Amino acid sequence: MTAAAETLRPPSRTLLFLEGRAVQELGAFMLLRPWLSAAPRGDGHPVLVLPGLLASDLSTQPLRSFLKAQGYAVHGWKQGRNLGLRPGIEGAMLDRVDELYERHGHRKISLVGWSLGGIYARQLAKRCPEKVRSVISLGSPFTGSPKATNAWRVYEFASGQSVEDRDHHIAGPLADPPPVPTTSIFSRTDGICAWQTCLNVESEQVENIEVYGSHCGLGHHPAAVYAVADRLSQPEGQWKRFDRSGWKSFVFPDWRRA
Numbered sequence: 708m709t710a711a712a713e714t715l716r717p718p719s720r721t722l723l724f725l726e727g728r729a730v731q732e733l734g735a736f737m738l739l740r741p742w743l744s745a746a747p748r749g750d751g752h753p754v755l756v757l758p759g760l761l762a763s764d765l766s767t768q769p770l771r772s773f774l775k776a777q778g779y780a781v782h783g784w785k786q787g788r789n790l791g792l793r794p795g796i797e798g799a800m801l802d803r804v805d806e807l808y809e810r811h812g813h814r815k816i817s818l819v820g821w822s823l824g825g826i827y828a829r830q831l832a833k834r835c836p837e838k839v840r841s842v843i844s845l846g847s848p849f850t851g852s853p854k855a856t857n858a859w860r861v862y863e864f865a866s867g868q869s870v871e872d873r874d875h876h877i878a879g880p881l882a883d884p885p886p887v888p889t890t891s892i893f894s895r896t897d898g899i900c901a902w903q904t905c906l907n908v909e910s911e912q913v914e915n916i917e918v919y920g921s922h923c924g925l926g927h928h929p930a931a932v933y934a935v936a937d938r939l940s941q942p943e944g945q946w947k948r949f950d951r952s953g954w955k956s957f958v959f960p961d962w963r964r965a
Contacts, residue, residue: 715855715901722898723857725921732924736769739929746933747940749778752840753811754939755803756783757824759846759926760862763788767821769927770935777936779817782807789823791866797877800831808838815840817939821926822846822899823862825891832885833878841888841946843938845925846897848904850882855901888912888946890938892931893962897922906962914948917962930958 736743754774756767764771764783771781786799807816817840820828825844832839848856853870862870884907893905893915899922907913918930925931934949941947951959 715851715903717855717857717859718898718901722896724898725896726898726923728921729924732920732928733769736927736929736932740773743773743929743933743936744776746777746936749774749936749939750942751778751780752814752939752943753780753782753807753816755807755816755818755828756781757800757818757820757827758784758789759820759822759824760789760791760858761865762821762824767926770819770932773932774936774939777939779939780811784824791823791862792868792877793866800827801834804831804835804838815943817841817843819843819935819939820845820847822848822922825849826881827877829881829885829889830877832887832889833883836886839885839887840943841890841938841941842885843890843892843935844905845892845931845935846894846900846905846922847891848900849891850906851901851904855904857899882908884908884910884913888938888941890914890916890934890949892916892918892925892934894918894920894922894925896920899923909948912946915962916949916951917960918958919960934959 756771758766775781818828818832825847826849828842832842859870891905891907893902895902907915916934920928
């Protein structure tokens with residue numbers, strides 16, 4: 708971890724206050740859903756969606772409903788409210804992956820995780836890469852200081868564990884990408900997590916996609932939802948990084964800019 712990453716601070720109070728945008732982003736998703744249906748369609752493979760801290764499957768219902776309509780076999784995590792890595796949660800998530808892998812005739816599963824759920828998705832894919840097709844995280848702080856968020860105290864209170872111990876859970880260092888196609892969708896105006904903590908070191912099958920939006924709305928932000936659908940539609944074994952040419956350059960900024 709670089710010195711700059713170690714010294715990252717949580718987003719400002721202004722950005723935290725602006726998280727109220729999530730309500731408008733949900734409204735925009737509902738309004739634009741007919742147009743979003745023009746996003747690339749799926750091939751029926753299973754998708755497991757993991758919620759963020761303190762959230763449950765209810766929070767991912769809009770995204771799961773959309774992906775189901777796009778042609779995927781979509782599932783929630785079915786572990787109730789996400790209160791962090793309490794005893795038994797790691798095993799339960801691995802069991803869920805095994806169950807869906809068997810149910811769908813040994814078809815590989817795509818993992819989509821929002822915030823803390825995205826960290827789970829990355830780590831699960833490291834544990835069982837032979838069962839995972841791709842990983843997509845939404846506003847997940849997997850690199851840099853674990854205290855560069857406005858939620859670290861909430862995590863410690865809910866889970867009873869220190870954020871400093873996070874790299875010792877499931878599958879080692881969080882910043883290391885899993886050995887499957889991996890996408891991080893993030894926003895520079897995230898009011899919960901410092902956006903730099905959501906950045907992958909890009910490689911042939913690892914990428915970052917930036918959108919304009921809040922943290923609490925990423926799971927139903929129209930641009931983020933489109934990007935998720937686009938990434939899931941990549942043919943197995945023929946994954947290519949996101950193409951933001953044409954009209955998409957106005958919706959998805961170049962994350963490498965200064």
